[in-house]
Amino acid sequence: MAEIDFERRLERLFDSSPEMPDAAGFAERIERRLNAGWTARRWLIGAAGVVGGVIGASQLMLSNVFQRVETASDSARLLSSGVARIAPKADWISAISGGGGVVWIAASAAVLMMAFVLTRVIGEI
Numbered sequence: 001m002a003e004i005d006f007e008r009r010l011e012r013l014f015d016s017s018p019e020m021p022d023a024a025g026f027a028e029r030i031e032r033r034l035n036a037g038w039t040a041r042r043w044l045i046g047a048a049g050v051v052g053g054v055i056g057a058s059q060l061m062l063s064n065v066f067q068r069v070e071t072a073s074d075s076a077r078l079l080s081s082g083v084a085r086i087a088p089k090a091d092w093i094s095a096i097s098g099g100g101g102v103v104w105i106a107a108s109a110a111v112l113m114m115a116f117v118l119t120r121v122i123g124e125i
Contacts, residue, residue, distance in 0.1 A: 020026070
């Protein structure tokens with residue numbers, strides 16, 4: 001019982017601290033510093049984003065990425081025509097009991113697990 005009374009007495013003593021005489025001025029100075037810092041941060045982050053975008057765009061132009069995309073689309077067409085020829089012969093989806101639903105359930109469970117892992121990692125940070 002004595003511990004509960006002691007804790008309540010401590011709570012009452014430290015519940016409200018006395019206000020300092022320069023509290024309003026202190027709060028105003030801190031707010032001014034925070035606002036000035038955000039303006040500079042916004043400009044710096046924006047400038048870094050623009051510089052990064054320009055560098056990224058120039059790297060894309062210099063690496064012939066558009067020609068590589070065209071070659072990749074040709075490869076994808078070739079691959080899809082090959083898969084279309086093989087698909088009627090390979091009937092592996094229907095061999096699984098329950099059909100393709102099992103594959104979709106497994107995929108959605110994997111996505112759900114990744115979401116849980118991501119929330120855990122964010123919580124640790």
